[in-house]
Amino acid sequence: MEINDKNPVEKDELTGDKLLSGHEYDNIRELDNRLPKWWVWLFIITIIYAVIYLFVFDVIKIAPHQETEYTNEMAAAGSAAPSPQAMVFDTTMMPLADQAALDAGKAIWDKNCIVCHKALGQGLVGPNLTDNFAIHGCRYFDLLTVIANGVPEKGMISWKTQLTKDQILQVTSFTMTLKGTNPPDPKAPQGDPCK
């Protein structure tokens, strides 16, 4: 094999393409084909894309980076976002009694509450909700307040940023129905006895 590869031109039998002389490696030959045009254009287009992208995002900075995107997204959501202040309860409220509301309450319960209070409300990390004791009061109003605002220092998170007022009414009403159900494996009573 010579450095300058000066051998007569050979052609590939099947395709008629020109073989490069001197390019033979363990019987592998190489053809002298040009770069496919579409491939070259693909490469050029991606390079142009890159230049424009960097120019727009990082030189003249007219396209939004992630912080701006976030601000815009939050602004757009502004009116849709819930306002926790609207969550006001009063002591005269009574638990919902219709089955549809209680079923909706159970669905919320199953999704969100059982990780601490267990499936039947017998308590594990959170208190037993089926016995006749309560840490923060026994009334419907007390339970609504606890669920809406939480007791963060005890590990009960506030739900008013995750549930609507209607949902809180539903799940609280459902929770009230658990009282006196005597499920198996209950957690020992906590708090004060209810009257």
Place this chain on the structure above:
Amino acid sequence: MENQTFYYDNKTVKLFAYATLFWGVVGMVVGLLLSLQFIWPQLSFGIPYTTFGRIRPIHTNAVIFAFVGNGMFMGIYYSLQRLCKARMFSDILSKINFWGWQLIIVAAALTFAFGFTTGKEYAELEWPIDLLVAVVWIVFGWNMIGTIIKRRTRHIYVAIWFYLATFITVAVLHVANSIEIPITLFKSYIVYAGVQDALVQWWYGHNAVAFFLTTPFLGLMYYYLPKAANRPIYSYRLSIVHFWALIFLYIWAGPHHLIYSALPNWTQSLGVVFSVMLIAPSWGGMVNGLLTLRGAWDKVREDPVLKFMVVAVTAYGMSTFEGPMMSTKTVNAISHFTDWTVGHAHIGALGWNGFLVFAVLYWLIPRIFQTNLYSKKLANTHFWIGTLGIVFYAVPLYWGAITQFLMWKEFTPEGFLKYPNFLETVTQLKPMYAARSIGGALYITGIVLGIYNLILTIRGGNFLAEEAASAPALVAVSGKRASGEGAHRWLERRPIQFSIVALIAILIGGIIEIVPLYLVKTNIPSIASVKPYTPLELQGRDIYVREGCYTCHSQQVRPFRSETERYGQYAKAGEYVYDHPFQWGSKRNGPDLSREGVVSGKQYKPNSWHYNHMLNPQKLNAQSIMPVYKWLIADDLDISTTPRKIRVMQMLGVPYPAGFDLTANDDLMRQAELISADLKSQGIDCAPNKEIIAMIAYLQRLGVDIHSAGLSAASVNPVK
């Protein structure tokens, strides 16, 4: 000129082939077990050594470095000798390369099972094994370059360019990403912290894909495909252009693993654009491969070797188009943290690497055993089952990824998250996970058929350990460029110069991206309220790393309404400055944990919840796929390492007061007793010296400092 006779070493090739098959099965069976744990978490068996977080690195490392790695060595040791018309440089080095690599694999599997890990994806090996990897890798390079230097051919073929780039770049990546300070024999702290660590890690991680799974396999394609098809390479020029473009551009693209993270925006932009520019250079390899088959497509119909190659090259083309798409912000918002990435990775690993490895095996084993393949029909069956397996593996994950993304994002008309409980979005995917397992099982079935076929081939053959060949010695010519000699043609007969140019090409991107993060302080704005971890939290964090929690949980909230609504404020660069290593994670099979300790946050759980959750997650929610971690409750925390850990952290710039190492354990016990007392008040008896106490301390610290910095997110982190 007189012909010299010499012998090719086929024995090393054979050993690598056997190791490829063996580790392939091991790595994939572990993968299948992992996939089943998504459906039945009890398949963790309640012991640390088989729990997801510890065996996931075994699976990824076994497939990448053991299966694909041995396959790569097999292919290179066979082709390099023939392309250089020379036996390997040194039989002893070949032996060290082979046995050293197997030793590394065994050591990796054992240490991962025991929880010795750096917690950096695909670079989990602890420091003694990192050193061993470096030594064996240098032995491989030495052996290869020695062979190239004593070659009997004037020029080095394109396959060898790719082999050289592989050797050089993997060496650079491995060393740069493994600079760690030992604590004990199997525990170290990486010198980089937080955002810097993330950038170095994904510069490594991305380019491990590029230079361990891609360039060597392009080299193999350039040798075995024209050999098997008996056709000339389509275009020498395309080889040159796509080779240099590929290695130069690849190294810049690492930040695409960190889109929408706390990484500075300019670095993210580079990650995006360099990934997009990679489409053509990557496709250059596919095009050159497929066009080489022009005139030989009738052979593809007949020959299983070519079938495997065509699907491999096509899978390569698919994933190198998909990759750049996933690097754009729009697609990344969907694909990142979901199983899309896992699907993408498996198109590459099962399709490109796995099928090319088997193409090479089916081609090479009959040759070194001087026989024909036992059964073409069986190889064809393997081909179809394997192809079906890939489809069944990937499609459900893509489907699942989009499902989960939509569920994460959905808001109710009232403005609440539709699925506030993360678990719902996981439970929804269970059928997809099951389908994925079937795909994986199909693929493994194909491999078993392949192994059976190869065993019978080997039995019917006669191994040729020393294959005689002859070629004239290379006559020395001037090193200078001859008149009329193209610059690249000149470089092809100067392998050392070639390697130096390649080294320069791959260093540019890394240096431009990584160095400014060290030199320019504004890249990582500090946050005054972010303080070092307490000794107990630090020990807890090391348990978090040990158990591989990052394999399912991220610590990186993206700046999306759906994420800040779910977790709390989005991630800031300044909150990770004491994290050695960073633990941002790359997928979410469980929720993000970086705001876990914020008492007023939506993710908050009391100490007793964490205790019960680690003891038995399914007791808290029957649907949960979290594994049991009951040994954290049984095992005592090893506090003998605390002083050394504090000193190393101080060395790395973490501002603990002078002499703190001596009192650190007192501080640790004080905090542990508080947590123990709190558990006691909840009716849980847990001594303060248990590992779970440290783990709880760490989890309850997550997000606390950044939260106390206030919620005016934008003002904290004015990253440009």
